[in-house]
Every structure is written in C-alpha cells, then in structure tokens.
Amino acid sequence: MPKPAVSKSSPSARRWRNVLLCALLAALPLSQVAAEDAVPGGKPRSMQEILDASQPSDWRTPDNKNLLYLELESGRVLIELAPSFAPAHVTNIRALAKNGYWNGMSINRSQDNFVVQWGDPAEDEKDRKPLGRGTKAKLPAEFARKTKGLPFDRLPDVDGWAPEVGFSGGFPAGRDPAADAAWMAHCYGTVGAGRDVAADSSNGTELYVVIGQSPRQLDRNITVVGRVLQGMELLSVLPRGTGPLGFYEQPSQRTPIKAIRLASEVPKKERVDIEVLRTDTPLFAELVEARRNRRDEWYKHMAGHIDLCNVPLPTRAPPPKPVVEKAKPKPRAKKPKQARATPQQGGKA
Numbered sequence: 001m002p003k004p005a006v007s008k009s010s011p012s013a014r015r016w017r018n019v020l021l022c023a024l025l026a027a028l029p030l031s032q033v034a035a036e037d038a039v040p041g042g043k044p045r046s047m048q049e050i051l052d053a054s055q056p057s058d059w060r061t062p063d064n065k066n067l068l069y070l071e072l073e074s075g076r077v078l079i080e081l082a083p084s085f086a087p088a089h090v091t092n093i094r095a096l097a098k099n100g101y102w103n104g105m106s107i108n109r110s111q112d113n114f115v116v117q118w119g120d121p122a123e124d125e126k127d128r129k130p131l132g133r134g135t136k137a138k139l140p141a142e143f144a145r146k147t148k149g150l151p152f153d154r155l156p157d158v159d160g161w162a163p164e165v166g167f168s169g170g171f172p173a174g175r176d177p178a179a180d181a182a183w184m185a186h187c188y189g190t191v192g193a194g195r196d197v198a199a200d201s202s203n204g205t206e207l208y209v210v211i212g213q214s215p216r217q218l219d220r221n222i223t224v225v226g227r228v229l230q231g232m233e234l235l236s237v238l239p240r241g242t243g244p245l246g247f248y249e250q251p252s253q254r255t256p257i258k259a260i261r262l263a264s265e266v267p268k269k270e271r272v273d274i275e276v277l278r279t280d281t282p283l284f285a286e287l288v289e290a291r292r293n294r295r296d297e298w299y300k301h302m303a304g305h306i307d308l309c310n311v312p313l314p315t316r317a318p319p320p321k322p323v324v325e326k327a328k329p330k331p332r333a334k335k336p337k338q339a340r341a342t343p344q345q346g347g348k349a
Contacts, residue, residue, distance in 0.1 A: 044295050050287050051277075051314060058283045059275040059316070060170070062229065066090070067263035068097060069272075070231070072255060077231030078272060079191055082171050084150065085184050086142040086225045089193055092135055092204040093225060097262045099132030101205065106254035110238045111246025113212030117194060118257060119205050131205065141199040142223045144183040147175060152182065153280050155288065157305045161185070161216040165308040167279035171227060172308050174219060184224035187214050187309035191226045211236045214309040229274060229315050277314045287312070 045053070062080050070077035083090040096102065102118065109117040122128045131137060152175055154166035162174030168182065172190075175182040184190065187210065194206035202223055209228055228235070243249040263271055277284060288311055293302040 044290060044293075045286070046296065047287055047290050047312070050283060050290060054277070054283055058278055058281050059318075060278050061275055061318075062263075064263035064271070065094070066226075067229075068093070068226075069259075069261045069263060069266060071258040071260070072234055073258065074234050075231060076272065077234055078229040078274065079226050080170075080229050080276075081226040082169070082184060082224070084169055085145055085171070085173075085182075086193075086223050088136075088139045089142055089202070089204045089223050089225050092139060093207075094262060095134035096131065096204060097260050098265060099135070100259065101129065101132055101135075102257050102260040105129075105257050106251075107235075107238060107257065108241075108254055109208075109245065109247045110211075110241050112240045114210070114215065114246065115208040116211055116235050116238055117206060117208040119194070119207065121251070121254065131203075135203075137203055139200065139203050141195075141202070143199070143220045144181040147177065147180050147182045150182050151280060153284070155306070155308060155311070157292070157307075159308060161219055167311075170276055170279050170313065172311070172313075174308075181220075183220050184227075185214070185308055186210055186216050186218045186224070187227070188212075189228040189232050190224055191228065192218070193223045193225055195222060209235055214307075216309075229276060230272070273318050275316050275318050277316075279313070287314075 066081040066083060068079040068081065070079060081090045081093060105118060105120060107116055107118040108121045109115070120128045150168055152164075152166050152168050152173065154164050154175075157165075159165040159174065162176060162183075162185075164175040164177065165185065166173060166175070168184075172185045172187045173182055174185050186192070190210045192208050192210075193202040193204050194208055195202035204225065207225070209232075211232075238255055239253065240246060241248045241253070248254050277287075288306065291311060292306040293304055295302065
C-alpha cells in the first residue's frame with residue numbers, strides 16, 4: 001500500500017527526516033561522525049592544538065606485562081605486544097624475555113625500505129640457543145582472528161587491502177565482516193614473527209620490525225605480534241645489510257642486543273613512563289580528520305583521504321601531577337597558665 005503524502009513541513013515529515021538522518025549517521029564510520037562533532041564552532045584545529053586540548057581520559061598507559069624493552073647500545077626501543085591478536089605468540093615471547101633468550105644476540109638483517117630482524121644467528125639447529133622454561137617450540141599460525149568481541153574504530157576511507165580498516169586497542173588493523181576476520185596491518189613500526197614456508201613455522205624467536213613503506217601484502221600471511229611505541233629512529237638508521245634479503249654477511253656488521261626484557265620484570269625506577277593516545281575517542285577522530293584534510297596555510301589542496309598507515313599514533317610522557325599544597329595546621333590556642341598551688345608553710349607562732 002502506498003504511504004500517504006505528507007507536507008515537507010509537517011511534524012510527520014520532520015519525524016521521518018529525523019529517523020532517516022539517524023539511520024544515515026549510524027551507517028557512517030564512528031570516526032567520521034565523531035570528527036564532525038569534535039570541531040568546536042566549526043573551526044578545525046591543527047593536530048598540535050588537538051593534542052594540547054586532550055584530557056587525561058584521552059590517553060592510556062600500556063600494560064607492563066605487554067611491554068618489551070629492546071636494549072641496544074644506542075638506546076631503548078619500546079614494543080607493545082598485542083595478545084588480543086596473537087595470544088599464543090605473545091605468551092611465548094613473554095616467556096622468552098623472562099628467560100633472557102635474546103640477551104647477547106643481535107640484529108642480523110636490515111633490508112632497505114622493508115624490515116630489520118633479530119634472533120639467533122646460528123644456522124644449524126644444534127647450535128641454536130635453548131628456548132628455556134615455559135616456552136613452546138611449535139605454535140599455531142595467528143594470521144587473523146574472529147571479529148566477535150574485538151573493538152574496532154573504523155576509518156572513513158576505503159582501503160585496497162581490506163574491506164574495512166581502523167584501529168583496535170590502539171593497533172592498526174583490517175577487518176572483513178563477511179569472512180568474520182580481523183588482523184593487524186603491516187604499517188611502519190609493526191612487529192611480526194618471522195617464519196619459513198609452513199604457515200605454523202614461527203614461534204616468536206625471530207622478530208622483525210617494518211622500517212620502510214608499509215608492506216601490506218604481508219597482511220594475513222604472517223603473525224603480527226605488536227608495534228613499536230618508541231625508539232623507531234634507533235632501528236631505521238641501522239646500516240643496510242649487503243647479503244640476500246638484507247642479511248649481514250659478516251658477524252661484525254650485526255648490531256648487538258644487550259637485552260630484551262618485559263617492563264614488568266624491570267625495577268620501577270628503570271622503567272619508562274609512557275602514555276599512548278587512545279583510538280576510541282572523539283578527540284582521536286578529530287585528529288584523523290585533521291590529517292585527512294590538512295588545512296595548514298602551506299596546503300593548497302585537501303586530500304579528503306588518509307591511508308591507515310599514515311594515521312599518527314601519538315605517545316607522550318605522562319604530565320607531572322599537580323602539587324597539592326597541604327593546608328598548614330592552625331596554631332593551637334595557648335591555654336592560660338594556672339597558678340601553681342604551693343603548700344603552706346607551717347610553723348609555731
């Protein structure tokens with residue numbers, strides 16, 4: 001039956017328009033809706049202005065049980081692990097770090113515009129270092145996971161490698177709702193577990209970090225275990241290897257690893273205080289929009305698009321807590337002195 005005609009200005013028409021508007025907004029990515037609402041007075045803010053306006057609730061502190069310290073002579077690299085995407089590998093990596101497995105090993109590969117990689121350089125299995133207590137030599141491939149229960153903050157733009165892209169728990173990720181699959185993306189700073197030809201041939205002992213153009217063709221072909229939060233400049237400047245795939249041909253060319261430790265195993269006074277900008281807030285959505293359409297005076301054309309791996313993921317040292325001055329105690333009122341009673345002297349008249 002055809003619907004009765006209604007006037008465009010009638011209450012019924014306005015009600016239908018409101019319903020339609022709500023439906024359209026619900027269909028948009030959360031970041032796009034939030035970004036439009038986050039601009040006060042319609043005047044866009046720069047990325048720095050957005051960060052300066054952030055509140056403590058816009059930031060999160062990484063769990064020290066999921067934070068690796070890669071110690072090099074040149075400094076410390078902070079790596080956040082992603083157990084929600086690769087639980088078996090992360091469990092193994094935690095155990096390897098507790099056992100000091102990588103201590104004294106080296107970075108053995110630096111391939112230009114691709115990755116750096118570290119692990120045991122011994123080629124023969126009999127010469128390799130034992131994995132140690134609580135580890136497994138065989139792990140399942142963890143290329144992707146189910147989407148159920150996984151938070152996902154979707155970006156508004158299309159992607160050539162996934163039906164949907166965005167962030168999950170602060171990690172750049174792809175998602176395919178039709179296939180019920182989600183996976184971490186190979187962006188600059190992504191950390192993965194090297195493997196052989198067999199899909200289940202990685203165990204977390206050989207790790208690599210992307211130092212070049214995002215090799216998204218690796219997505220869903222290898223287990224991704226986390227990303228670098230701090231210290232990428234220490235890895236990206238390493239001399240390039242001259243052997244096949246960027247491996248160093250001489251042991252003297254390798255970069256020694258002093259230690260790889262879990263932050264939870266490091267004394268508190270030696271830990272790094274760091275906060276990461278949350279990706280599930282209106283403020284982050286505004287930041288994404290600020291990068292999609294650069295309105296700085298220098299830019300003459302707004303792109304209206306941003307690639308997943310070009311979205312910045314800011315970190316910072318926690319701001320100092322405000323000093324609360326303790327109220328000075330009020331001086332107590334002095335009690336009036338009471339005359340001291342003296343015994344009467346007795347005597348004969």
